[in-house]
Amino acid sequence: MERHEAMPVGIIVQKRRIDHPWQEWSWEPVGVLPWAEQGVRWRLLTEEPDRVRYHAATMTVSLYRSDTEAYVANLETGAPAIYVGIREGDPEAEEWDYEPSFASLSPYEAQDRLDSAEEIIERLELPPAMLEWLEAFVAAHHEDEAFVKRRRDRVDVDKVEDGRGDPRIRQVSDVFRAPTGRKPQ
Incomplete structure (x- = not known):
C-alpha cells in the first residue's frame, strides 16, 4: 500500500454582495x-x-500515513x-481579491492555520466520494497507539542529610541548615 495518496480537488469560491x-x-x-x-482558474x-x-x-489534497490520527479525529466528529482556506490575492489584480491557499482533511492542520488569522478558513461538508476515499485510507493505514505512562526514576527520599549543605557556602549562612535562633558572631 502507498504511504501517501493524493486527489485533485476543485475549490468553489463565492463572491457575495454585502x-x-x-x-x-x-x-x-x-x-x-x-x-x-487540473489547470482551472x-x-x-x-x-x-x-x-x-x-x-x-484545482488543488491537491494529500493523505499521509503519519497523519491518520488527525483523519480519525475528523471522521469521529459525526460530520466529516x-x-x-483562501487568502488575499495580488493587490494589482482587478477581479480576484482572494486566492485559494490550501485544502486539507486534517483538522489539526486547519487549527494551525487559524492561529495566523491571515486566511479565511471554512469547514465544508465532505462529499461522499472523498469520504469513501478517506475511510479506505484510514482503514488501511491507521494503527492505534497504546498510551504508555512515563515512569519516573526511583529516588531514595528517605536519606537523612542533617547538617550537610553546599560546602561552598559558609555554614552560618547555609540555606540548608535549620535556624537555631542564635546570631552569628
Missing part, C-alpha cells in the same frame, strides 16, 4: 469538487445579481469535513 460601509463584496469558500480538472459556475460562484482553482 451591506457594509467599507466593503462591497464578501469572499468565502463554499464547496469542493472531487477529482476536478476562476471558471464561472453560477451568477446571480448578488452572488457569483467560481471554480477558483474538508477544510479550505
